[in-house]
Amino acid sequence: MIARSLVGRIQPVTTELGPGDDAAIVTSGDGRVVVSSDMLVEGRHFRMDWSSPRDIGRKAVAQNAADVVSMGARPTAFTVSLGCPPSTPVDVVDGISAGIWDAATDLGAGVVGGDLVQSPVIVVSVTVLGDLGGRPAVLRSGAKVGDRIAVAGLFGCSAAGLALLLDEAEGFPDLLASHRIPNPPYESAWAAAGSAHSMTDVSDGLIADLRHLAEASDVRFDIFSATVPTSPDVASASEVLDVDPLEWILSGGEDHGFAATFGPEVEIPSGWTVIGEVVGGSGVTVDGSLRESGGGWHSFSTTGTTAV
């Protein structure tokens, strides 16, 4: 099944040898390859009644791609290991494969190999390879005191969409789509790659991911909540569900945005919004108050992903 649906598309020039042999060969022009892996499990990271198979494939690629894009790299190839119950309809496998190919193609990358096995629930395990094109990687550890903190993307939309799905509330199709089909602002991240001192993708929740940057850089991140870009729908949905929209914006997960810091002298690239400043100390302060808690958010079940 996956053999047919994953093999059938046209590979980019970076795929020197595609699927069909024991392994694939991908070019890495500058002699380095950026690599990251993620696993999505049915019932934890997606639900078949909320997402189409194609959406699940797209989500698996987006989540994975964001990890190498936030280093400043361009994805070149994906491998996909897919676990499915024996009762899984072929259409579901083909749909997931199509979503994976769609998202990979949008990125100019290929799907070069993988594995298809039986498992009790659907498991989509994706590895992405990326090319830095000779540039240094943008690490988490490069933030400096005096840097401006900026973000790309809209925050809180995916968490609001999830809350609406859980509540079976009506309306807000854009928020539901934000949860179902992540659309990371890759171009903004690449635009920042040349000048950002530090960068990460935001998927665990804005504060949680800013804390990763602050800890790796041994500094404090001061942000102002009113400046974080979001959608007007988030405030409307928060009224319907009677919750604090800042919870979604600051701690909601799967935003699929990016956060970065820029030195005081550089122009902030297109697509980025300044939300605060890097100062001495540790941790993350929001509107002047230190956020002690993790602020992390892990999927719609009790636990989620942890980067190794």
Add this chain to the structure above:
Amino acid sequence: MIARSLVGRIQPVTTELGPGDDAAIVTSGDGRVVVSSDMLVEGRHFRMDWSSPRDIGRKAVAQNAADVVSMGARPTAFTVSLGCPPSTPVDVVDGISAGIWDAATDLGAGVVGGDLVQSPVIVVSVTVLGDLGGRPAVLRSGAKVGDRIAVAGLFGCSAAGLALLLDEAEGFPDLLASHRIPNPPYESAWAAAGSAHSMTDVSDGLIADLRHLAEASDVRFDIFSATVPTSPDVASASEVLDVDPLEWILSGGEDHGFAATFGPEVEIPSGWTVIGEVVGGSGVTVDGSLRESGGGWHSFSTTGTTAV
């Protein structure tokens, strides 16, 4: 859990950036990277009552590494996505991680990243990166009429070990170990990389994997069953269980050996045994009879892995 146990070891020089950031960076000296992914699922590819966590980690790496070694490449890095039920003891996660690191270290490779998520059963998804060192890859499609067919490793041992475990038979510790802890003859594969016309790893069953070479090369593989290297224990175990040992040797899975073809003029490298000849036609003949059936073997449950 996995963060601690997977991050703690010393990385090889090929790991430019190890775990801890959004992605890892691995060097690929010749501007190409060989990549392959495999997924092992509890109850399909391993059983916790038969294998120690460390054995499972080693097995996941061996199965994956063999795919890039059979191209003639040296593994440089592994990523590991691990799905575990919330009730999984930390010792099990640490044991799997230790087995992964042990096997990676034996290969001179690093474990550079991954993911830890909740899943209904243990799922180990591994991706390997490999370096061809400037040499051309040894493909499945290079076998030529007149080539000698040779294999490295012992065949039928793992299938015999599995049959003994399923039958709860006593004795034959070496056969049980063959099933539990694969030990692919990597050095033999690397010794063949400079001269073999075609090569593959043997994990689906000898005939099934030879058929992959024959189909990719558009030739027929003629082999003689008596020449296939095996252990004397296989014949003894087959008497105990009253089965045909050739079934294990020719169709048993998880042999973790290698098969290759060599031109008539070259010296067969150390560690290889000639078992037949490449002739015109298609398919695989054993002792003069065409084997129509797949001859493939898929784990101890009803289905197993399929390369994409």
